[in-house]
Amino acid sequence: MFGWGKKKPNQAATPVMASKADGVEIANSHPFAALLNVQVDDPDMLREVGPLVEAAAMAMTGVTGIESTYEPTSIAIRLLCAPDADPDLIFLTARAGSLAIAGTLEGRARLTILEARADGSLGHAYAINPSAVPTELAPTDMIGKLVEGLQRSSSRLAEGVSAVLTKAKLDTQTLDDLEELLITADLGAPASARIRAALSKERFGKDITTQKVKEALAAEIAAILSPFETTHSPFEGPGPRVILFVGVNGSGKTTTIGKIAYNLSAAGHKVMLAAGDTFRAAAVEQLKVWGERCNVPVVARETGLDAAGLAYEAFERAKAERMDVLLIDTAGRLSNKTELMSELAKIVRVIGKVDPLAPHETWLVLDATVGQNAIAQTEAFRHAAGITGLVMTKLDGTAKGGVLVAVTDRHKLPIRFIGVGEHADDLQPFSAHAFAHALVGLRTL
Template sequence: MSQEDPKDPRDPNRDRPADAPKKKRGFWGWLAGGAEDPGPAAPADPAAVPGDTPAPGDAAAPEPPPAEAAPAVMEVPAEIAVAPEAEPPAELPPAPEAPVPEVPAPEVPAPAAAEPAPAPVAKGFWSRLASGLARTASSLGQGITDLVTKRKLDAETLEDLEDILIRADLGTETAARIVAAVAKGRHDKMIEPSEVKGLIAAEVEAILAPVARPLVVDAAARPFVVLMVGVNGSGKTTTIGKLASQWVGEGRKVVLAAGDTFRAAAIEQLKVWGARTGATVIAREQGADAAGVAHDALNEARAAGADILMVDTAGRLQNRAELMAELEKVVRVIRKLEPTAPHAVLLVLDATVGQNALSQVEAFTRIAGVTGLVMTKLDGTARGGILVAIAARHKLPVHLIGVGEAAEDLQPFTAAEFARAIAGLER
């Protein structure tokens, strides 16, 4: 029985004679069966493989059917090949944490800092004085400019000039003195406003120079007793605090007596100044006898070896007889303990009251024996000229002037600076 020779149906040479040249496989054949047929195999060498040669007479053993070639697998480029998912092991030990190297942050240049604004320059006392008297100087200066510009210095102009000076609270005596100085040698002549201002400054300085005297503490009098007097709201307690700050800063031992027993706020205010400056405060309850507070304070200041004792008093109007009598009692009690005391009686005047300050000086001088003046609130008034009128009439020393709330805003009085500030001139 002949054995059918199986052939690959996809083989293009299955129906061709054995000696015919073989066809090459096309694309489909290549894809399904691999590369092209390499041609007939060389006959086997009987000597090479013993026992493989069939015996004579035996029919040739049929060749085994060729194994079906495995379909070729198209190569996929590595960049798009996907590896088969490997099944993860049941449990993986935790991987040791590798130290993460510190990578320095890249240096980012800091943005250019904005140039700081210049710190405000603290005004000197002259600047604060000029600023405080600016309203007085403006009122006076504008009136003079309007008056003498394009006008001769005749009798009518001089009379108008005198009125301007009186309205600036310089007083009638001072106004007449200034007008006489302006008129001298200039009658019926043109004059510049700046020249008039210069003449005003010169005359004001001449009036103020004799009374511009500093407050001197007599070291031989221990304690040196200073009695502060004045009307309500003039700034007595604040002035005491400022003086205490300056004197403690100089190394002096200071005691403060809270003699304004009418107002609880005044007692507390003095305690605050004492804590701020390091001065000792002697105080009693509200309503206590003011003379008794002064008596106790003087004894305690002596015992403590204090250099200065400042006695605050209640503000009182000069036309209240009963209140002025109480002030007189305080002075008597102090003099019983120390005949030479009080060594200084300072009247604190509020510059904003204008002409009323003249009557205050008269009344307090008569009752308490005022020895010197302190002018406050010159930083907010158009009536600073009243100090000139007071100096011209009463000739009392002007020790200090205040142009603000800070301790350094209370300074010794200087006639030349004040006169130039009043006239609106530069220093």
Template sequence: MSETGVLSRLRQGLSKTSDALTDGLATAALGKKELDAELITELEDRLLLADVGIETTTKILDDLASRVRRKELDNIEILYDALQESIAEILAPCNKPLLMRGIRPFTMLVVGVNGAGKTTTIGKIAQRLVNHRQSVMLAAGDTFRAAAVEQLQAWGEKTNVPVIAQGSGADSAAVIYDAYQSAQARNVNVLIADTAGRLHTQQNLMEELQKIKRVMQKIEAAAPHETLLVLEAGTGQNAIKQAIEFHQALNITGLCITKLDGTAKGGVVLAIADKLKVPIRYIGVGEAVKDLRVFDAHNYASALLGREAINAAIV
């Protein structure tokens, strides 16, 4: 796919949110000499509907007002330019792509609530790494849900990557420990461990994840090198609650926000960035492998406004 094609896919993936944010906005701004109260209310409503949340919305609008002060809004692009900059600034602290160099095996523990997209994201990341000529191994740490092991094995076959698994009902920490040893023995670059979905409110299940971390640390103190929390964008403000709880229990080092293609609530990424400041590593804008994107603050800000991405290097 050409670079423009890939970039358009991001815009397309976020189109539900960008349509809700921008449709008819040009008409609302028509003839305005400045960012007046009416236009601010209009923008505020749209940002809130996109699940940006009240605090972050206020922050963005204050920043926007200072950017367009004394500027003629005779052209809607001036407003969009300023809004895009305000949004990109909120996202900037989370703009830290995952670097896996120098550690072997680099270990990733993938966690999140039921159905957030963990296993699919693992498959997509595996394919990405394979494309970059990295050797990968997957650990079937979801020993709870029926058919979870088979689902990961199917990704293993699709991406041509080995999957370490035991029977369902096995101890998740033991499976991941074995996989870690095996990854070391085989000199694999990256080990990615799947886990069963769980609610952030289920104390005993959160403790199970802490145990998995401890067991991995028996092999190497710095493991897991990435604890990736997968959040579904469509859950809106609840995603923030999940993130706070998972972070408290596990010290999350990165986020992946999925299913942005299926929701008009893509603004929640701004609220998450503003509140948590945890690096957003990837976003999911569809079910296919190519729909996992490395998060880039500028590209995201422009796609949110239905514009073509600026940073063509990050695809």
């Protein structure tokens, strides 16, 4: 899970709870969409967790009321909905909400959710077993994960540093060799020149070791990146927070969205996904798989339909269902295709009709394996979509991890996340110092 902690309770509206346990009867005209069972081993524990689960159930999207039946070690909670509501949709979002509830209970109770059929009988039962939620990574743990993920890039730099340090003191030739090494490691000429100048000013003529040079390089790289690291959650604020994802084909947009949804859902956020890549049926199906895995709803249309219209529909629905976050996928597009970039601008305009401040964030997903081409991609997408942040993926599959320094140095954009592996927790909020140390192969801050 991301290191910003659980969703703040004051973000969610708190409806008035209606429950038989409180002596309030619900009108029979309100059908129920699901039955949530809570089981405990200790009756005293039921008095503690029962009200918590009832309040969380009442806050679920589409739930208009609840009816609770208490037994000594269990509660059966009927989730009621409006007569014209879609019970299937409410059941889907209830499953997602139940996953978040189970995570907050931390093993104190067992949850099962049963779908309600049209005739009022109960259908399939689903045991709600939240995935283990990892604690926030300590700096040393984060360094270890990053060093492993950036192994190709860090090995290239570490071996290069060892190769150029043939003298006991830092002289002009060694500085020239280090600058050339940084350029070939994709940090970019401007950043490499500034790092060289800083090393020359502080360490010229002094005794040096490979370790000291690595530490100096890490410090200078961190100084370049620190103004652009993510220090707070970009998902906080009045919902739904709309985040648009853009990038070229194959950059990893859909997978990135899935990983973010997974982490946000585990942290208790109500998340909705929009499959805006209407050109590729595979992308839509991939996002649906992530939605099922995360127990979050996915708004999708048939292949080839208007992406801007889908984005508008998803935003309206996210508002109606009081979602915290709406993540919108878009079709991958080459940055030199004018008509496709114009379509992207149209999506931004259409979303703005629902809320002038939306999209609240537009993130460009960059594939680290493309190296210096990432700079040109960023330039093109900034003009088309007003980029507010970067996500760099596939850092574990390339020796070109230094390109993140070059892109940031050129475009001065915040770095939201970096991806160093296939697992959901391999997508991490960006830390300048952790990244800089890992890039040069240092395992401690």
